[in-house]
Amino acid sequence: MDETQIKNFKQQLLQLRSELMSLSSTSDDAAKAVELDQSAVGRLSRMDAMRAQSMAIExxxxxxxxxxxxxxxxxxxxxxxxxxxxxxxxEINIRRLEVDPSYSLCIKCADK
Ligand SMILES: [Zn+2]
Structure with missing residues (x-):
């Protein structure tokens, strides 16, 4: 792998991280405890609200x-x-890194 490729992967990783981080902050509200105030749940039943909450947490x-x-x-x-x-x-196959540069295992070890 040459320097340009590594630079590109780094760029990709930084961008991905900032996207994930901004997603994290906007969805934190969804992961907060289900409001006790039923009116805040609106037409959702409490069960639906709790399901949505656990999905948000996942x-x-x-x-x-x-x-x-x-x-x-x-x-x-x-x-x-x-x-x-x-x-x-x-070396991890570069095609594998192109799919996701955060992979830390080669395909053989990841398959185990
Ligand atoms: Zn390996």
Whole structure:
């Protein structure tokens, strides 16, 4: 992998992270406790509101995991260690990184 490719991946990772972060702050409200005031729920039943809340929390957890793996990839870029499998040390196929530059395992190790 050459420097330009790494720079592009870094760019991608930074953009993805800022998108995820802005999503996080806008959806925090949805993940907050279901309002006790039934009028605030409107036509949604309480069950629906609770289901929506748990989905919002799941999505938030997923986003936080994504942000962590993006930060891991950015750290690997900074340490000049980007693109190598964390388990076996082999180069990760660039096509795999093009799908998601935050991947930290090669396809063989990810398959295990
Ligand atoms: Zn591997």
């Amino acid at each position: 999505a938030k957890v997923r986003r936080e995991h994504q942000i962590l793996s993006i930060e891991g990839a950015l750290r690997r870029i900074a340490a000049d260690d980007f693109g190598f499998c964390l388990t076996c040390g082999e």
